[in-house]
Amino acid sequence: MNTLHYIRAAVKSLLRDKLYSATNIAGLALGIGLSIIILLLIKYELSYDSGIKGSKNIYRLTTRGESPDGIQTVSNALTPLPLSGLLRTFHETEATTRLIPGANKLIKYNSASLKQSRFFFADPSFFNVFELRIIKGSVEQLNKPGNVVITKTLADKYFKGTNPVGKKINRDGIKYNIIAVSEDMPEASHFHFDLIASISTIEKILNYNRKILDKLEHNWKSLVCYTYVKVKPKADLRIFEKHLNKKARLFEERSKPENKTTTATSQVNTTFHFHLQPIRSIHLHSKLDSELEPLSNPFRILIFISITIFILLIISINFINITTAEPSKRLRDAAIRKLNGARSYHIALQIFTEAFIISASATILGLVLAELMIPAFNKLFNLSLKLSQIQGLQDIGMVIFITFIIGIISGGYPAKFFSGIDPVNIFRNRFKLNKSSFIMRGFIIAGQVFVLMFLSVLTAGIWQQLNFISERYPGFNKKNLLIIDRAYTIKQNYEDFKQEIKHIKGVVNVSAATSVPGEGYMKNIFSYRGINPPKKTPVNVNFVDCDYLQTMQLRLMKGSFLNCETKDSMGIILNSTAIKELEIKKPLEEHIETANSQNKSRKFNILGVVGDYNYEPLDKKTEPLGLVLLCKHNFFRYIIIRVEDRKDKRTLSAIRNTWNKYSDNEPLESFFLADRLNDNYKEDSRMLTALMIFTLFSFFISVLGFISYASFLIEYKDKKISLMKTLGIPDNYILRNLIGSFGKYILIGVSLSIPTALMIIRIWLRNFAYTEHVSLLNLLILITLVAGTGIASISYQYFRIVFKKNYHYLTKR
Amino acid sequence: MIRTQNIVKIFYTNEIAKTALSNININIKKGDYVSISGPSGCGKTTLLSIIGLIDKQTSGELFFMDIDITKKKDHQRAKLRKGNIGFVFKDAFLIDELTVFENIELPLIYLNYKRKERIDIIEKELLRHKMIHLKNRYPGQLNEEQQQMVSILRAVITKPSLLLADEPTGRLDSKGRDNILRTFSGLNEEGMTIVLATHSPYISDQTQITIKMFDGHVVTDNNITI
Known part of the structure; x- marks a missing residue:
């Protein structure tokens, strides 16, 4: 084996045609660069929650259950408070902690506001479960009320150059003492915090009211906290889970007499089962209510893996296209070598050496390109990917494997x-490929068309659905709705504030509510006794003021809306779905009932019916909804302001000034509802952007491929073309003939790719309750684009090779 | 060296059969210097490709170095060919991106000669033919005669028993032609069997034996009469 000869010959062959080699290496390098980035992205997604020490043994307890009548099902990431205490009694438990998200309240250090800080209450054992490095201070005192640990990022931001330990911060009138600075949760985690306060602070917040605290601490029916457990290695989780549920049921039974009083989220009759969920699986596989942060899903990983495979395939096909574009010279060289003693495998080895040298060079260049492209991708995906994340034998092995695979497919x-x-x-001095190789070459170009068309249809499908969601009329006018968060700071001044805001030029209407579309709703079981047997169904409840209908611009189908003058505190407005679910025939003459916090029946008169509107993201079907009048003593979180033009700075500035006047200098936290609703599809939008980039890339590569194939086709049909030219057959006829030869492979690629892509889109659309499929028009546009590119490529090559030159049979001879 | 019995070669294209060779019986002995002559299309090149173990006859028998080739498979023919038969054509068929040295080196590589051996053999041959100064040149830097000389050196570098040449001087002027013919004579004097196809009576006159062909038939040769 003369390895050196093969390498030398391959290098010389590459240097002979520099443009060919440069095009080949550039195409491959760009593809490899993109593939490396996607692989980093996949690695990042798969690495969620594995950055914490001992994460393999950390589990989150989740709650599942169903009410005896089957009306209400629970599938929640939250658990009851006492569960953690029970966990401690098991020998399998190494450490356990509860985590309670704090309400969005202003945190101040001296006069500075710690804006958008993620505040949690946790047990002192939090840092035993999540073993984060303590940079300053000690977490030992986290059991004492008012003690708080902050992250390094928060410390760097607000305590520049000083030691924050021992400093005091203020939240909602309570002073917190900073006892330690910890490192941040790894970026790829299912939750992040800026401050962790001791859970005993809650007692302080509730003024040490034992009555309330006891109810909370012994309530097995209220889902209020996230519970995490670190189990001992080799613990039998199946048995652990079984025993835990058995004991929990006993405790539940024992605590029932005290359990009569429940909070709004309690499920009195539902039997709960607690499950151990590995934290590493949360990001991709959890589909529970009350998740701490938006999660991903395996479909995205599938899409990214498919894109990587397709990119590697398309760049390898591109290599084939370029290598075989004008094959006679290479066929001649191969024949010379064979005549001088080479066997077929010698020639194959020569080609593979060339392919491996190209793919290895392209991999090196690809790594450089990846490094250059990563900042843009980080910006797009809001990540901090680094090329240095390729580490360890496994990753390096993967890069070498990619290089090897490209070499094998390309060569x-x-x-x-x-x-x-x-x-x-x-x-015979004739170097031409045989018919079967010609047909095989055709199928390779069909493969390229398949990949291009597949990516194009997939992109079009996702684009159309996301466009559909953002353009779809949700049953209310979502444009120009400014939402003020933490509006409870206005407290008793709401009416005055509202009147003053209403007088601002550019403000159309103002309302207040406990929830806004896209946010969580409180759920109650309502029953309708007008039919036999009575009909029960869970209804989402939103407390709103009487201007909600006009502000949101809802459609009132029947009756009238809530009236502030008549104080319809016992009235309710239902949406059409609620009327349908409760099977109410004449809603305006009826009432529905629910149990109040003392388990006493409470009646609501149906005052009106509003048309269904999407108050939840479009991936959920509209559920029954009830709008109840907000009373003065009711807590509300949002103020909704409809403005004429969201870009009108003067109106927004006037709203801010009015807020400052009434809010005791609490900072204004506001957003436009349309933006917030679109945020629900941010991950999908990012995926779409990535897909668009890759489709554009594959289009660019395909154009190169089409041009190469066109020149290959002309060379293959060289004799026929020159004869036709000599016989005076018009160019358009010859060109049509060539387009026909190319067209059938385009047709094969297109017809196979469309059903495949549509099938994938169909799977993705299962995530949405309201969907729109790729339109025929869009499909036709894509087919025309791909076919048009093919025709343009062959016409260009025909013009370049045949038309411009004296391409006659006699001159060819 | 080469013996054929009733060799027939028929080309089939689109259901049309064209007989290129009909009942060819020739016997070429070791050390012969033979020319196959005849007009274009008479079957010279086809016969050369068959006795060079490149192409297969449709029927008939072929013996090379007393081995019956008739039923040998492609890879067995390739094995027999390797190092035993050299080829020269009208075109030099050099690989453009390889130097003179590297082009000549090819057959030795495929015969697994060691690098040092290859250098010794090639440099010796280049010195003998006063071409050592061209060693590192590329084909594009040579004139046609030099290119043809390189192709001859490549064909004979393994000291094959048989050298087949198809119109080897077809692209050369008279001076180049004579130089190439002199080289062939020299090689033949060293004991190499040479068979060359030509339509030039001038060249066939220079060989010991001439096989004349017409329309796929051998019409005469110095040994066999049909």
């Missing part, structure tokens, strides 16, 4: 193609 067909030459051709 495979040319190796077969060129090594198959019969040296007898040298006697």
Whole structure:
């Protein structure tokens, strides 16, 4: 084996045609660069929650259950408070902690506001479960009320150059003492915090009211906290879970007499089962209510893996296209080598050496390109990917594997193609491929069309659905709705504030509510006794003021809306779905009932019916909804202001000034509802952007491929074309003939790719309750684009090679 | 060296059969210097490709170095060919991106000669033919005669028993032609069997034996009469 000869010959062959080599390496390098980034992205997604020490043994307890009548099902990431205490009694438990998200309240250090800080209450054992490095201070005192641990990022931001330990911060009138600075949760975690306060602070917040605290601490029916447990290695989780549920049921039974009083989120009759969920699986596989942060889903990983495979495939096909574009020279060389003693495998080895040298060079260049492209991708995906994350034998092995695979796929067909030459051709000085190789070459170009069309249809499908969601009329006018968060700071001044805001030029209407579309709703079981047996159904409840209908611009189908003058505190407005679910025939003459916090029946008169509107993201079907009048003593979180133009700075500035006047200098936290609703699809939008980039890339590569195939086709039909030219057959006829030869492979690629892509889109659309499929028009546009590119490529090559030159049979001879 | 019995070669294209060779019986002995002559299309090149173990006859028998080739498979023919038969054509068929040295080196590589051996053999041959100064040149830097000389050196570098040449001087002027013919004579004097196809009576006159062909038939040769 003369390895050196193969390498030398391959290098010389590459240097001979510098443009060919440069195009080949550039295409491959760009593809490899993109693939590396996607692989980093996949690695990042798969690495969620594995950055914490001992994460393999950390589990989150989740709650599942169903009410005896089957009306209400629970599938929640939250658990009751006492569960953690029970966990401690098991020998399998190494450490356990509860985590309670704090309400969005202003945190101040001296006069500075710690804006958008993620505040949690947790047990002192939090740092035993999540073993984060303590940079300053000690977490030992986290059991004492008012003690708080902050992250390094928060410390760097607000305590520049000083030691924050021992400093005091203020939240909602309570002073917190900073006892330690910890490192941040790893970026790829299912939750992040800025401050962790001791859970005992809650007692302080509730003024040490034992009555309330006891109810909370012993309530097995209220889902209020996230519970995490670190189990001992080799613990039998199946048995652990079984025993835990058995004991929990006993405790539940024992605490029932005290359980009569429940909070709004309690599920009195539902039997709960607690499950151990590995934290590493949360990001991709959890589909529970009350998640701490938006999660991903395996479909995205599938899409990214498919994109990587397709990119590697398309760049390998591109290599084949370029290598075999004008094959006679290479066939001649192969025949010469064979005549001088080479066997087919020698030729194949020569081609593979060339392919491996190209793919190895492209991998090196690809790594450089990836490094250059990563900042843009980080910006797009809001990540902090680094090329240095490729580490360890496994990752390096993966990069080498990619290089190897590209070499094999790229070199495979040319190796077969060129090594198959019969040296007898040298006697006839004819270096042409046989019919089967020609057909195979056609199928390769069909493969390229398949990939291009697949990515295009997939992109079009996702684009159309996301566009549909953002453009779809949700049953209310979502444009120009400014939402003020933490509006409870206005407290008793709401009416005055509202009147003053209403007088601002550019403000259309103002309302207040406990929830806004896209946010969580409180759920109550309502029953309708007008039919036999009575009908029960869970209804989401939103407390709103009487201007909600006009502000949101809802459609009132029947009756009238809530009236502030008549104080319809016992009235309710239902949406059409609620009326349908409760099977109410004449809603305006009826009432529905629910149990109040003392388990006493409470009646609501149905005052009106509003048309369904999407108050939840579009991936959920509209559920029954009830709007109840907000009373003065009711807590509300949001103020909704409809403005004429969201870009009108003067109106927004006037709203801010009015807020400052009434809010005791609490900072204004506001957003436009349309933006917030679109945020629900941010991950999908990012995926779409990535897909668009890759589709554009594959389009660019395909154009190169089409041009190469066109020149290959002309060379293959060289004799026929020159004869036709000599016989005076018009160019358009010859060109049509060539387009026909190319067209059938385009047709094969297109017809196979469309159903495949539509099938994938269909799977993705299962995530949405309201969907729109790729339109026929869009499909036709894509087909025209791909076919048009093919026709343009062959016409260009025909013009360049045949039309411009004296391409006659006699001159060719 | 080469013996054929009733060799027939038929080309089939689109259901049309064209007989290229009909009942060819020739016997070429070791050390012969033979020319196959005849007009274009008479079957010279086809015969050369068959006796060079490149192409297969449709029927008939072929013996090379007393081995019956008739039923040998492609890879067995390739094995027999390797190092035993050299080829020269009208075109030099050099690989453009390889130097003179590297082009000549090819057959030795495929015969697994060691690098040092290859250098010794090639440099010796280049010195003998006063071409050592061209060693590192590329084909594009040579004139046609030099290119043809390189192709001859490549064909004979393994000291094959048989050298087949198809119109080897077809692209050369008279001076180049004579130089190439002199080289062939020299090689033949060293004991190499040479068979060359030509339509030039001038060249066939220079060989010991001439096989004349017409329309796929051998019409005469110095040994066999049909």
